[in-house]
Amino acid sequence: MATWQQFSEEAPALAEKIKERFTAAKSHVLATVRRDGSPRVSGSEVDFREQDLLIGSMIGAMKAKDLQHDGRFAIHAASAIDEGGADAKVSGKAVEIIDPAEVARLQGDDGEAHVFRLDLTEAVLTWVEGNTIYFDFWKEGQGLKRLARPDNGPVVEVGLD
Numbered sequence: 001m002a003t004w005q006q007f008s009e010e011a012p013a014l015a016e017k018i019k020e021r022f023t024a025a026k027s028h029v030l031a032t033v034r035r036d037g038s039p040r041v042s043g044s045e046v047d048f049r050e051q052d053l054l055i056g057s058m059i060g061a062m063k064a065k066d067l068q069h070d071g072r073f074a075i076h077a078a079s080a081i082d083e084g085g086a087d088a089k090v091s092g093k094a095v096e097i098i099d100p101a102e103v104a105r106l107q108g109d110d111g112e113a114h115v116f117r118l119d120l121t122e123a124v125l126t127w128v129e130g131n132t133i134y135f136d137f138w139k140e141g142q143g144l145k146r147l148a149r150p151d152n153g154p155v156v157e158v159g160l161d
Contacts, residue, residue: 001093001119002140005051011144014136017125021077021088022046030055031074032066040066044075046118049106055094056107057114064114067094073118086127092120092140136160 008015022028030044042063047054055075057064067073071093079085094116097103103115125136135147135155148158 001121003051003117003119004048004053007120007123007138008051011123011138014123014125014138014144017086017136018077018088018090018123019048021079021086021125023048024079024085025077029076029078030063031076032063033070033072034062034066035069046075046077047106053090053118053120054097054106055116055118057116059112059114061114064096064116067114067116068096071095071116075118086125088123088125090118090120090123092118092122094118134158 002010004015026045027043028046030042032040032042034040040062042061044055044057044063047056057067072091073094074089074091077088079087097106097115097117103113106115107113120140122137122139124138127134131152132148132150135149136144137147138144144160146158146160147155149155
C-alpha cells in the first residue's frame with residue numbers, strides 16, 4: 001500500500017490532477033465491503049492533510065463499520081456531464097486512526113468521529129478528448145501508464161505527455 005505522499009512522489013502530475021478533482025466538489029461516492037461481502041456505496045468527503053488522504057465518518061456509521069471489518073475501499077470523484085472534466089478514482093485499504101489525540105488533532109473541533117487514512121493500491125484519472133476516452137492509470141508496484149480508447153474501439157496503451 002502507498003500513502004498519498006508515496007503515490008504523489010511516484011506520479012506527481014497524476015496525483016495533482018486527482019487532488020484537483022477531489023477538491024473541486026465536497027461529496028464523493030465511497031464503495032466499501034459489507035460484512036456479508038456485498039458492496040455498499042455511501043457519500044463521503046475526503047481531506048488532504050499533511051501527507052495523507054483521509055476520510056471521516058460519524059461514530060457508528062455503517063461505512064465506518066465496513067471499513068473496520070474489511071478496509072478495502074474505492075472512492076470516485078465524478079465530474080458533472082456538462083463540465084467536460086475528468087473523473088478520478090482511487091482504491092486501496094483504509095486504516096483507522098485510533099489514537100484519540102491524533103483524531104482530535106485531525107478533526108479539530110468537529111466532534112467525535114472515525115478517521116481513516118486511505119492507503120492506495122491504484123489511482124485512475126479518466127477524461128474524454130474528441131472521440132477518445134483516456135485513462136491515466138497508476139498501480140502500486142507497476143507505475144504509471146496511459147490507456148486510450150479511440151472511437152469506441154479497442155483499448156491501446158499510448159505515451160504519456
